[in-house]
Amino acid sequence: MSLTSTLKLNNGTEIPQVGLGVYKAEPGDEVYHAVKSALELGYRHIDTASLYGNEEGVGQAIKDSNVPREDIFVTTKVWNDEQGFDETKAAFKRSLERLQMDYVDLYLVHWPVPGKFTETYKALEEIYRDGKAKAIGVSNFEPHHLEELLKVAEIKPVANQVELHPQLQQKAVRDFCEKHDIKVEAWAPLGKARYFDHPVLQELAAKHNKKPSQIIVRWQYQSGIITIPKSVHKERQQENVDIFDFELTSEDMDKMASMDENKRIGPHPDEFDYDV
Numbered sequence: 001m002s003l004t005s006t007l008k009l010n011n012g013t014e015i016p017q018v019g020l021g022v023y024k025a026e027p028g029d030e031v032y033h034a035v036k037s038a039l040e041l042g043y044r045h046i047d048t049a050s051l052y053g054n055e056e057g058v059g060q061a062i063k064d065s066n067v068p069r070e071d072i073f074v075t076t077k078v079w080n081d082e083q084g085f086d087e088t089k090a091a092f093k094r095s096l097e098r099l100q101m102d103y104v105d106l107y108l109v110h111w112p113v114p115g116k117f118t119e120t121y122k123a124l125e126e127i128y129r130d131g132k133a134k135a136i137g138v139s140n141f142e143p144h145h146l147e148e149l150l151k152v153a154e155i156k157p158v159a160n161q162v163e164l165h166p167q168l169q170q171k172a173v174r175d176f177c178e179k180h181d182i183k184v185e186a187w188a189p190l191g192k193a194r195y196f197d198h199p200v201l202q203e204l205a206a207k208h209n210k211k212p213s214q215i216i217v218r219w220q221y222q223s224g225i226i227t228i229p230k231s232v233h234k235e236r237q238q239e240n241v242d243i244f245d246f247e248l249t250s251e252d253m254d255k256m257a258s259m260d261e262n263k264r265i266g267p268h269p270d271e272f273d274y275d276v
Helices: 029-041 055-064 085-099 117-129 143-152 171-179 199-208 212-222 234-240 250-257
Strands: 006-008 014-016 045-047 073-078 106-109 136-139 159-163 183-187
Touching: 029 055, 029 234, 055 073, 055 085, 073 085, 085 117, 106 117, 106 159, 117 136, 117 143, 136 143, 143 171, 159 171, 171 183, 199 212, 199 250, 212 234, 212 250
Parallel strands: 045 073, 073 106, 106 136, 136 159, 159 183
Antiparallel strands: 006 014
16 A cells, blocks of 8 residues: 555546645646655645646646656646536647646546536547546536436546545445446545544544544545645645555544534535636
8 A cells, every 4th residue: 555556447547546636736836846746755646627727837847757657647627617518628728738748647527517517528528539538527516416417428437526524524425426436536635624633533643643634534545535635845745645554443434434514615516606
């Protein structure tokens, strides 16, 4: 078990289960050095998006690293104002240019824009057939969005990236995705460090001589969730993923389950302001 440990997606592609998210990493030097240091530490999965405005720095850091491109799993996403069939194809082309890549490993529909996401996904299917994305999927989709998509999709999404952390465990989404062989990815996996002082996290951190962040990432890892904790600091990047030398017991996992409050940090997909 290590940062190269993978899960198999429903199209046979392997995805490293733990990666680096770069949301809100500043374009230019900050994201460049964040990705560079993560790759030096052994990370092999980088998650960005056109919205983040930092694809150029991600691509340059990967190019300047000593790691072969084929050994790195790169995800990017199409933003809401780029959705629709033709618009998505154009947006994807721009993402590839910014990343300085011939392909991405995973391309996601960032949010289920009402009236558009099925057309957007059709563009992703064409991108996939053209070999420009090794896998395609969605983000922030509720079960009812997935049901609508699965009625028309010719290629099943491999993943659904959603807000997921101990206080928002997304049981309904996870159950639906498991039933349909769609892997679940967590964004804001550490709950933005807002409740590291929670008694359960404090208890398990003391028991295993670990930090609350490490308990959370280990819980997600053992739950079969793909997780992408974000940090631009090398020591924190190392700390977040120092999870392979201990294991949570079934009792520990039950305690983690008890933390669920259905408490969101970000908006609910059905209440998101898609006009902004």
